[in-house]
Amino acid sequence: MMERMDLKTEVRKMGKKAKDVSRLLAQLSTDAKNKALLEMGDDLKKNQAFLIEENRKDLTAGEKASLSPAMLDRLRMTPEVIQSMAKGLREIARLPDPVGEIVKMWRRPNGLTVGRMRIPIGVIGIIYESRPNVTADATGLCLKSGNAIILRGGSEAFHSNQAIVHLLQESLSKVGIPGEAVQIFSRIEREAIKEMLQLEEEIDLIIPRGGEELIRFVVAHSKIPVIKHYKGVCHIFIDETADQESALKICLNAKTQRPGVCNAMETLLVHEKIAGNFLPKIAEVLRKEGVELRGCLETRKILSGIKEAKEEDWYEEYLDLILSIRVVKGIEEAMKHIATFGSLHTEAILTSDYQNGQRFLREVNSSCVLINASTRFNDGFELGLGAEMGISTSKLHAFGPMGLEELTTTKFIVYGEGQTREL
Amino acid sequence: MMERMDLKTEVRKMGKKAKDVSRLLAQLSTDAKNKALLEMGDDLKKNQAFLIEENRKDLTAGEKASLSPAMLDRLRMTPEVIQSMAKGLREIARLPDPVGEIVKMWRRPNGLTVGRMRIPIGVIGIIYESRPNVTADATGLCLKSGNAIILRGGSEAFHSNQAIVHLLQESLSKVGIPGEAVQIFSRIEREAIKEMLQLEEEIDLIIPRGGEELIRFVVAHSKIPVIKHYKGVCHIFIDETADQESALKICLNAKTQRPGVCNAMETLLVHEKIAGNFLPKIAEVLRKEGVELRGCLETRKILSGIKEAKEEDWYEEYLDLILSIRVVKGIEEAMKHIATFGSLHTEAILTSDYQNGQRFLREVNSSCVLINASTRFNDGFELGLGAEMGISTSKLHAFGPMGLEELTTTKFIVYGEGQTREL
Numbered sequence: 001m002m003e004r005m006d007l008k009t010e011v012r013k014m015g016k017k018a019k020d021v022s023r024l025l026a027q028l029s030t031d032a033k034n035k036a037l038l039e040m041g042d043d044l045k046k047n048q049a050f051l052i053e054e055n056r057k058d059l060t061a062g063e064k065a066s067l068s069p070a071m072l073d074r075l076r077m078t079p080e081v082i083q084s085m086a087k088g089l090r091e092i093a094r095l096p097d098p099v100g101e102i103v104k105m106w107r108r109p110n111g112l113t114v115g116r117m118r119i120p121i122g123v124i125g126i127i128y129e130s131r132p133n134v135t136a137d138a139t140g141l142c143l144k145s146g147n148a149i150i151l152r153g154g155s156e157a158f159h160s161n162q163a164i165v166h167l168l169q170e171s172l173s174k175v176g177i178p179g180e181a182v183q184i185f186s187r188i189e190r191e192a193i194k195e196m197l198q199l200e201e202e203i204d205l206i207i208p209r210g211g212e213e214l215i216r217f218v219v220a221h222s223k224i225p226v227i228k229h230y231k232g233v234c235h236i237f238i239d240e241t242a243d244q245e246s247a248l249k250i251c252l253n254a255k256t257q258r259p260g261v262c263n264a265m266e267t268l269l270v271h272e273k274i275a276g277n278f279l280p281k282i283a284e285v286l287r288k289e290g291v292e293l294r295g296c297l298e299t300r301k302i303l304s305g306i307k308e309a310k311e312e313d314w315y316e317e318y319l320d321l322i323l324s325i326r327v328v329k330g331i332e333e334a335m336k337h338i339a340t341f342g343s344l345h346t347e348a349i350l351t352s353d354y355q356n357g358q359r360f361l362r363e364v365n366s367s368c369v370l371i372n373a374s375t376r377f378n379d380g381f382e383l384g385l386g387a388e389m390g391i392s393t394s395k396l397h398a399f400g401p402m403g404l405e406e407l408t409t410t411k412f413i414v415y416g417e418g419q420t421r422e423l
Numbered sequence: 424m425m426e427r428m429d430l431k432t433e434v435r436k437m438g439k440k441a442k443d444v445s446r447l448l449a450q451l452s453t454d455a456k457n458k459a460l461l462e463m464g465d466d467l468k469k470n471q472a473f474l475i476e477e478n479r480k481d482l483t484a485g486e487k488a489s490l491s492p493a494m495l496d497r498l499r500m501t502p503e504v505i506q507s508m509a510k511g512l513r514e515i516a517r518l519p520d521p522v523g524e525i526v527k528m529w530r531r532p533n534g535l536t537v538g539r540m541r542i543p544i545g546v547i548g549i550i551y552e553s554r555p556n557v558t559a560d561a562t563g564l565c566l567k568s569g570n571a572i573i574l575r576g577g578s579e580a581f582h583s584n585q586a587i588v589h590l591l592q593e594s595l596s597k598v599g600i601p602g603e604a605v606q607i608f609s610r611i612e613r614e615a616i617k618e619m620l621q622l623e624e625e626i627d628l629i630i631p632r633g634g635e636e637l638i639r640f641v642v643a644h645s646k647i648p649v650i651k652h653y654k655g656v657c658h659i660f661i662d663e664t665a666d667q668e669s670a671l672k673i674c675l676n677a678k679t680q681r682p683g684v685c686n687a688m689e690t691l692l693v694h695e696k697i698a699g700n701f702l703p704k705i706a707e708v709l710r711k712e713g714v715e716l717r718g719c720l721e722t723r724k725i726l727s728g729i730k731e732a733k734e735e736d737w738y739e740e741y742l743d744l745i746l747s748i749r750v751v752k753g754i755e756e757a758m759k760h761i762a763t764f765g766s767l768h769t770e771a772i773l774t775s776d777y778q779n780g781q782r783f784l785r786e787v788n789s790s791c792v793l794i795n796a797s798t799r800f801n802d803g804f805e806l807g808l809g810a811e812m813g814i815s816t817s818k819l820h821a822f823g824p825m826g827l828e829e830l831t832t833t834k835f836i837v838y839g840e841g842q843t844r845e846l
Contacts, residue, residue, distance in 0.1 A: 023762060027786055100785065106807055112796060114806050119788045121818050200642070204818050219623070223642050225649075225819040246841035253843035339446060361836050362523065363450060365542045373535060373839025382844065383537050383835055384529055395544050395627050395832040396648040397820040409818040412806055413784050416796025418669035420676035421805065 007187060011195040014150055014183050015202030018123040021180040022148040026120045030097040032175065033144055037093035040171040041086035044136065047167055048082050054163035055132070062156055074131050075157055085136040085164075088387075092140040095386040098404045099146045102413075110419050116410040120146030122204040124407065125196055127152045127218060129210035132160040138207075139168055139182045141389050145407035150203065151184040152193060154210075162186070190217075197222040207402075209390050227392045227402070231317040232262030232345035234375040237334040237360070239351035240271040244278055246372065247350045248285050253374040254348070256289045260319045262391065263346050263368075263378040267314060267324045269334045272298065275327045279303055291321045298327035314341040331356050335364060342366060344393045346378040367393055367400035430610060434618040437573055437606050438625030441546040444603040445571040449543045453520040455598065456567055460516040463594040464509035467559065470590055471505050477586035478555070485579055497554050498580055508559040508587075511810075515563040518809040521827045522569045525836075536838040541831045543569030545627040548619055550575045550641060552633035555583040561630075562591055562605045564812050568830035573626065574607040575616060577633075585609070613640075620645040630825075632813050650815045650825070654740040655685030655768035657798040660757040660783070662774035663694040667701055669795065670773045671708050676797040677771070679712045683742045685814060686769050686791075686801040690737060691748045692757045695721065698750045702726055714744045721750035737764040754779050758787055765789060767816045769801040790816055790823035 044051065055077040062072050098118050105115035124147045126138045135151060142149040153161040161184055169179030185192055197206065200223045207227050208218040215228050236254055238247050254265035270278055279302045283293060293299075294309040309324040314337070316324070328334045331349070338347050348370040349360040357371040368378035378400065380388025385403030392398040398406040467474065478500040485495050521541050528538035547570045549561045558574060565572040576584040584607055592602035608615055620629065623646045630650050631641040638651050659677055661670050677688035693701055702725045706716060716722075717732035732747040737760070739747070751757045754772070761770050771793040772783040780794040791801035801823065803811025808826030815821040821829040 026788060108805075108807055112800065117785075122788075219646055225817065227819075243841065249843055250841065257844060361540075361838075365449060365545075365834060368835040368837065370837040370839055373837055373842045374844050376844040377535065377837060377839075377842070378835065382531075383837075384531055394648065396650075399832045400835045409822045411788060412791040412801065412823045414791065414793040414796055414800060414806070416793055416800075418666065418673065419796045419800070420672055421680060421797050421799040 007189075007191055008195050010187065011192060012199065012202070014185075015123070015196075015199040017180045018148040018150050018183060019202045021178050022120065022122045024178065025143070025148055025181055026099070026122075026146045028146060028177070032177065033097065033146075034093040036143060036172055036175045036177055037089045037140055039175050040136070040140065040168050041089035043167050043171045044082055044086045044089070044164070048079055051077055051082055051160070051163055051167070052079075054159040057159040058157055065156075067156065071156070075160070077132055077160060081133060085133050088133070088137050089140045092144050092387055095144065095404060097144065098408045103410055111417060112419055113415040115413045117413050118405070118408040119411050121407060121409055123148045123150065123202060125150045125152070125203045125206045125224070127193060127196075127206065127208045127210070127214070129154040129156075129214065132157045132164060134209065135161050135164045135184070136168065137387075138389065139165075141387055141404060141407060143181060145404045147407055148180070149182050150196070151182065152188075152196065153184065155188040158188060193218070194221050197224060200224055207390060225397070227390075227394060227396075227398055229262065229391050229393050231343050232264070232391075232393070233266050233315065233317050233341060233343040234263055234346040234378075235267050235269055235334075235338050235342060236265050236348045236350060236375060237269040237328070237331070237338075238271060238274065238278060239331060239349060239353060239356055240273045241352040241356075242271075242274070242350040243352060243372075244274070244281070247278070248282055250348070250350060250372070250374050251282055252285050252289070254376055255286060255291060255323055256321065257374075257376055259321050261376075262317075263375050264319070265323065265375050266316065266318055267326065267337075267341070269326050269328050269337060270299075272327050272329055275299070276302055279325070286323065289321065291323055294322065294324045296326040299325045302327075317343070331360060335360065338364060338366070344395075345391070346370070346375040348373060348375050367391065430612075430614055431618050433610065434615060435622065435625070437608075438546070438619075438622040440603045441571040441573050441606060442625045444601050445543070445545045447601065448566070448571055448604055449522070449545075449569045451569060451600070455600065456520065456569075457516040459566060459595055459598045459600055460512045460563055462598050463559070463563065463591050464512035466590050466594045467505055467512070467587070468509045471502055474500055474505055474583070474586055474590075475502075477582040480582040481580055488579075490579065494579070498583070500555055500583060504556060508556050511556070511560050512563045515567050515810055518567065518827060520567065521831045526833055533842050534840060535842055538836045539833040540836050541828070542834050544830060544832055546571045546573065546625060547830065548573045548575070548626045548629045548647070550616060550619075550629065550631040550633070550637070552577040552579075552637065555580045555587060557632065558584050558587045558607070559591065560810075561812065562588075564810055564827060564830060566604060568827045570830055571603070572605050573619070574605065575611075575619065576607065578611040581611060616641070617644050620647060623647055630813060648820070650813075650817060650819075650821055652685070652814050652816050654766050655687070655814075655816070656689050656738065656740050656764060656766040657686055657769040657801075658690045658692055658757075658761050658765060659688050659771045659773060659798060660692040660751070660754070660761075661694060661697065661701060662754065662772060662776060662779055663696045664775040664779075665694075665697070665773040666775060667697070667704065670701070671705060673771070673773060673795070673797050674705055675708050675712070677799055678709060678714060678746055679744065680797075680799055682744050684799075685740075686798050687742070688798050689739065689741055689747065690760075690764070691746055692751050692760060693722075693748065695750050695752055698722070699725055702748070709746060712744065714746055717745065717747045719749040722748045725750075740766070754783060758783065761787060761789070767818075768814070769793070769798040771796060771798050790814065
């Protein structure tokens with residue numbers, strides 16, 4: 001009980017500190033923020049040995065705890081990883097400052113001039129797992145957008161994250177910004193997350209980044225708005241008129257270029273009129289890359305010997321070299337399949353038919369809808385946002401990749417000349 | 424237990440229906456939606472006698488339950504109230520359709536053309552109290568923005584709300600839109616709200632409109648994103664250089680034109696250099712309108728005999744003819760007071776000093792910040808949004824008045840020519 005009270009007090013104190021400093025961060029000049037970002041990048045590089053040493057503690061613990069080689073790999077901080085963290089911070093410094101931007105301005109009949117001005121959200125809480133580079137990326141994005149950040153990383157990266165935040169805080173102090181602009185939990189129990197999720201008055205937004213189970217836990221316990229990303233069951237529909245050479249390249253790219261990420265293709269939908277011709281070709285290309293195929297009844301008539309795709313396959317985010325394939329009657333059935341089994345993440349149509357392309361773009365309401373391009377482009381950098389805080393598959397506030405703009409909100413500003421309201 | 428299971432099933436069924444119909448609503452043409460809105464307005468007027476009869480049942484029950492005269496007044500549907508509901512629907516028909524708007528479009532170095540297109544949010548749940556006109560307003564706004572709506576009105580307006588929704592559903596059917604576009608709870612127990620708030624898969628957004636207690640209940644129980652409005656503790660700061668004649672008019676308007684609404688002034692902050700001169704004048708003007716004044720120590724030295732404003736007064740949303748007054752050293756102390764006691768709703772500075780005006784506008788991060796105008800202008804109609812779904816004082820998705828645009832989100836659309844991703 002005593003323990004629990006201490007935790008509550010400790011977490012609330014972090015929230016209060018973040019809220020206090022957030023007012024100051026909202027007013028920082030672009031120059032001051034950029035100077036801090038460059039300093040942070042330099043200091044990470046200069047302290048490479050320290051970071052690698054602290055990271056080693058996590059790796060040793062991870063080996064003892066028998067983490068998978070893939071997990072250990074994501075955890076590992078090499079000189080290259082540190083270089084790329086520093087480069088990320090420098091790139092954020094180069095992006096335009098969203099704070100203070102006047103998004104729109106108009107004049108009312110009574111002479112009031114009304115506008116909408118971008119302002120920071122305030123305090124952002126990030127709950128994440130594994131990769132320590134998120135610590136620096138998220139801090140850089142929040143600083144540039146004028147927000148205070150509270151981090152709660154995974155226990156497996158405890159020492160690495162503490163070390164990074166320690167350096168970032170020092171860099172901030174050097175340029176005259178309070179270190180409290182970035183805080184990280186030193187307590188890693190789940191109870192600490194629960195307490196954090198109660199701080200409605202102090203924290204304005206929670207962004208969980210991790211597995212579906214973590215995200216469901218956060219949504220279930222949070223009084224604070226959550227921007228979330230459950231999964232990416234991404235589809236490509238090959239229309240009757242698709243350019244088949246191009247379709248082969250796009251499907252190969254979408255499935256195999258990085259199968260473990262959320263914007264990789266999981267289900268291929270093929271128009272029945274070209275299935276007999278196209279499926280053997282795509283099967284050959286994908287099998288060369290080691291992709292396991294699972295098909296509907298029609299698919300299996302054409303590609304004999306492949307596994308059956310069961311109903312649960314259509315819902316599945318494999319994140320692996322596995323692809324489910326379904327033959328459909330046309331765009332109507334393709335869109336119906338996507339509406340039923342999709343996760344609102346990313347869908348593409350490959351077609352030469354103008355009407356079908358436009359219709360798919362208009363009617364499919366996933367966070368990113370593409371014509372004749374790979375699903376892999378649903379990414380903040382690739383779409384031109386300059387940076388990415390994650391991808392949202394919930395429709396509130398942000399839908400799709402979140403860049404700096406999505407870390408702000410707008411307030412109404414009004415220039416008057418003594419106006420009063422009559423009705 | 425059986426009862427509880429029935430409720431769960433019933434509520435989930437409503438959610439499923441709304442989700443199904445939302446796909447169709449998202450694709451409706453502007454013409455079809457406007458036709459429905461006009462039909463709805465006409466049908467409400469034609470069925471005035473029926474509405475007044477149903478409303479009478481609520482009024483009778485309300486009288487028996489000893490509702491306050493103010494409550495009964497808000498509940499009452501007169502021919503004028505029905506006319507104005509119909510007029511509201513016609514006005515929504517005249518507003519531009521936000522769905523399908525391309526907010527931005529740009530080209531990437533690899534030739535991809537990327538844009539952001541407005542789409543409906545999906546299914547919106549409204550939980551509200553008292554005034555039956557919200558039933559028609561909210562339905563009109565959701566329909567125009569392509570969203571399905573689920574309503575849960577207060578028990579005191581049960582018959583009125585059921586009658587309105589019945590008519591709205593009939594109007595929809597007449598023009599070929601499924602009546603499920605608008606649904607209303609026939610069960611009014613709080614348990615029904617709790618069940619509704621679990622429907623993460625079916626409902627995309629909850630907007631509670633009512634007292635602070637209701638809103639806290641919704642936030643505490645919801646797995647669905649909530650856009651909320653706790654209270655409006657609105658400030659006016661009279662700077663040393665304010666035009667005092669204009670300041671008297673603005674303060675009178677902000678405090679007394681409609682004291683019971685959220686954008687009325689609750690606290691007046693006055694620069695110490697003009698307090699001796701300005702306070703007696705404003706006190707005279709406000710006392711004539713029956714406003715009770717409560718002041719800080721300095722204020723009470725100037726306005727002898729007024730009550731003391733205690734610390735809790737600075738936090739208070741009176742919603743009544745009461746005003747707390749504080750003398751401050753200048754803009755710095757005024758902004759500090761607002762940051763400490765404000766509710767992020769609406770704040771105004773009255774000044775002739777350019778720098779102070781700009782600084783207040785930039786540094787005060789409430790949903791609406793004004794120079795030389797009444798706080799009463801923080802309203803969707805007055806700011807030019809054309810209509811209003813309520814005012815948000817939380818920063819996510821919408822901050823300030825919510826119009827049709829705020830009932831949409833944007834998806835990324837991509838026109839490609841066979842592009843694949845390399846890194």
